[in-house]
Amino acid sequence: MIHHLFLxxxxxxxxxxxxDQASCSLRPHAEATLAxxxxxxxxRPIFFPGGDIGKLAVYGTVNDLAMGGATPLxxxxxxxxxxxxxIDDLRRVVVSMREACDAAAVTLVTGDTKVVDRGKGDQxxxxxxxxxxxxAGRSLSAASCRAGDRIILSGTIGDHGIAIMSVRExxxxxxxxxxxxxxxxxxxxxxLEVCPxxxxxxxPTRGGVSSxxxxxxxxxHVGMSLSETAIPVRAEVSGACEILGLDPLYVANEGKxxxxxxxDEADRVIEVMRAHPLGARAAVVGEVVDEHRGxxxxxxxxxxxxxxxxxxxxxxxxxx
Amino acid sequence: MIHHLFLxxxxxxxxxxxxDQASCSLRPHAEATLAxxxxxxxxRPIFFPGGDIGKLAVYGTVNDLAMGGATPLxxxxxxxxxxxxxIDDLRRVVVSMREACDAAAVTLVTGDTKVVDRGKGDQxxxxxxxxxxxxAGRSLSAASCRAGDRIILSGTIGDHGIAIMSVRExxxxxxxxxxxxxxxxxxxxxxLEVCPxxxxxxxPTRGGVSSxxxxxxxxxHVGMSLSETAIPVRAEVSGACEILGLDPLYVANEGKxxxxxxxDEADRVIEVMRAHPLGARAAVVGEVVDEHRGxxxxxxxxxxxxxxxxxxxxxxxxxx
Numbered sequence: 001m002i003h004h005l006f007l008x009x010x011x012x013x014x015x016x017x018x019x020d021q022a023s024c025s026l027r028p029h030a031e032a033t034l035a036x037x038x039x040x041x042x043x044r045p046i047f048f049p050g051g052d053i054g055k056l057a058v059y060g061t062v063n064d065l066a067m068g069g070a071t072p073l074x075x076x077x078x079x080x081x082x083x084x085x086x087i088d089d090l091r092r093v094v095v096s097m098r099e100a101c102d103a104a105a106v107t108l109v110t111g112d113t114k115v116v117d118r119g120k121g122d123q124x125x126x127x128x129x130x131x132x133x134x135x136a137g138r139s140l141s142a143a144s145c146r147a148g149d150r151i152i153l154s155g156t157i158g159d160h161g162i163a164i165m166s167v168r169e170x171x172x173x174x175x176x177x178x179x180x181x182x183x184x185x186x187x188x189x190x191x192l193e194v195c196p197x198x199x200x201x202x203x204p205t206r207g208g209v210s211s212x213x214x215x216x217x218x219x220x221h222v223g224m225s226l227s228e229t230a231i232p233v234r235a236e237v238s239g240a241c242e243i244l245g246l247d248p249l250y251v252a253n254e255g256k257x258x259x260x261x262x263x264d265e266a267d268r269v270i271e272v273m274r275a276h277p278l279g280a281r282a283a284v285v286g287e288v289v290d291e292h293r294g295x296x297x298x299x300x301x302x303x304x305x306x307x308x309x310x311x312x313x314x315x316x317x318x319x320x
Numbered sequence: 321m322i323h324h325l326f327l328x329x330x331x332x333x334x335x336x337x338x339x340d341q342a343s344c345s346l347r348p349h350a351e352a353t354l355a356x357x358x359x360x361x362x363x364r365p366i367f368f369p370g371g372d373i374g375k376l377a378v379y380g381t382v383n384d385l386a387m388g389g390a391t392p393l394x395x396x397x398x399x400x401x402x403x404x405x406x407i408d409d410l411r412r413v414v415v416s417m418r419e420a421c422d423a424a425a426v427t428l429v430t431g432d433t434k435v436v437d438r439g440k441g442d443q444x445x446x447x448x449x450x451x452x453x454x455x456a457g458r459s460l461s462a463a464s465c466r467a468g469d470r471i472i473l474s475g476t477i478g479d480h481g482i483a484i485m486s487v488r489e490x491x492x493x494x495x496x497x498x499x500x501x502x503x504x505x506x507x508x509x510x511x512l513e514v515c516p517x518x519x520x521x522x523x524p525t526r527g528g529v530s531s532x533x534x535x536x537x538x539x540x541h542v543g544m545s546l547s548e549t550a551i552p553v554r555a556e557v558s559g560a561c562e563i564l565g566l567d568p569l570y571v572a573n574e575g576k577x578x579x580x581x582x583x584d585e586a587d588r589v590i591e592v593m594r595a596h597p598l599g600a601r602a603a604v605v606g607e608v609v610d611e612h613r614g615x616x617x618x619x620x621x622x623x624x625x626x627x628x629x630x631x632x633x634x635x636x637x638x639x640x
Binding site: 039077079115131318 | 354356357358359360361362394396397398399400429430431432433434435436437439440441442445447449451637638
């Protein structure tokens with residue numbers, strides 16, 4: 001839909017880059033670049049272990065800014081409420097957004113509310129937009145990766161998607177599996193401090209790690225080679241994925257990032273990530289290669305290789 | 321809801337001003353101020369005489385920026401689509417947005433799309449956010465109006481709301497009544513050129529002229545005195561309002577503005593407005609007074625005065 005409908009009609013130099021955030025050069029402010037992003041959140045259920053739609057809406061947009069190397073500053077929030085939504089539910093979401101803004105050090109500066117008739121919405125939809133600034137000289141891009149670069153993952157994958165599914169499907173685990181929803185801007189800040197040359201970063205949300213790596217592989221005309229044993233996955237997530245017939249590589253994350261980093265700087269980046277609460281389980285999970293361009297290939301536990309295919313649609317609907 | 325739920329929880333210096341747009345001072349960019357706004361559009365039907373939800377979503381957000389004296393620059397758009405929406409309808413909306421962006425000289429730089437199951441949305445909802453810059457030294461505020469200031473209206477009122485209602489209620493007019501949806505940024509530009517001291521501007525959308533004037537009256541601790549004969553209303557709109565039991569003062573507009581202007585500068589402002597296609601019927605419709613503070617009073621055709629009360633809810637649901 002993006003390539004066949006939106007881009008041909010709406011495309012322009014900035015939109016067509018298809019980065020998670022728009023970086024708008026402001027001629028009168030030549031030293032820095034404005035970053036601007038938007039996302040609608042329609043997650044179901046609106047409350048889930050580890051978070052809720054409000055927290056997700058704040059962190060999701062903050063993370064889209066952070067992935068571009070921006071310092072997130074200002075947020076907007078637009079609510080579409082279904083008639084009959086209990087006011088206490090709305091309050092709980094709004095309180096959660098406030099806490100999330102404080103935790104992420106962003107200011108929600110403008111908003112809007114619309115109410116639609118019962119049966120024309122689903123409790124609450126939230127669209128957040130975010131504005132931030134990218135320091136002069138910093139330029140992260142999915143198109144800048146080269147063979148030899150290391151693929152870094154900040155922690156376990158699939159937690160968010162499986163937390164949502166476990167509520168929907170009434171799965172029982174020995175411990176409650178929680179969404180990983182978190183603001184990544186402080187983590188990216190310390191990473192960029194030690195390694196200003198990070199090629200690009202992505203938060204693997206809808207479509208998971210697989211989609212994010214496919215995007216980067218296509219943009220940089222490189223291949224991605226992953227090592228299955230290096231990818232951190234919680235036992236509960238592996239178990240749930242087996243039951244549900246899902247592959248953790250496709251499951252959404254809301255507090256994790258992928259960074260493509262020049263080979264010689266990977267150790268330094270991993271070190272500062274592991275010292276940060278949101279990167280404690282950071283690991284090099286693979287490398288960028290000249291072979292199988294545009295593709296993602298995984299070396300399995302037993303030594304074989306398999307192509308990680310790109311999913312056409314969404315594996316899990318309404319996950320964020 | 322804003323005062324009892326959102327502000328107590330989310331309030332901060334900028335959000336609490338309750339301007340239509342957030343003006344964010346950027347310390348490293350001290351010369352100018354970033355303007356940032358958001359609105360969700362849930363209008364029903366999505367196509368109506370004179371426009372559609374896409375055009376409305378672009379112009380509505382452009383106008384929110386323009387009312388703050390900003391030059392609109394960048395837009396984001398987030399779509400929540402109901403499963404089963406005909407692709408041709410979506411395409412028509414997207415094409416219309418492109419045309420609207422071109423007409424308004426803004427660039428749509430980022431976006432998002434979510435799909436919700438059938439019966440959990442209503443065809444298409446669009447949330448647009450906008451970013452612009454307010455030149456250094458310019459500061460429009462609803463709190464800055466003083467007794468003696470003139471109230472200027474840029475043209476006929478009620479066109480948008482009645483165009484929507486006429487489709488919904490199947491009203492027949494001799495001529496098709498069209499929505500006035502339009503981008504007002506070029507009109508505000510010429511107005512501010514001749515009168516940099518305009519106190520404040522508002523586009524009277526939901527809640528109409530009445531709501532906008534009540535907001536300003538409250539913020540400036542002044543009264544608003546309107547002259548019924550001076551307010552331009554199309555005959556079809558008057559007629560439809562009578563049939564539907566509506567007061568044009570409460571009906572939504574999408575291409576009109578109210579400006580509060582120092583008395584001695586009103587003539588000059590009216591002159592440039594009338595020379596502009598979107599201000600051809602601009603008129604002084606009243607003045608700011610020291611009496612009946614916080615209230616809006618209308619001198620009627622026959623010389624009497626009546627208080628224009630503030631509506632508690634929305635007179636017309638899903639008008640934008």
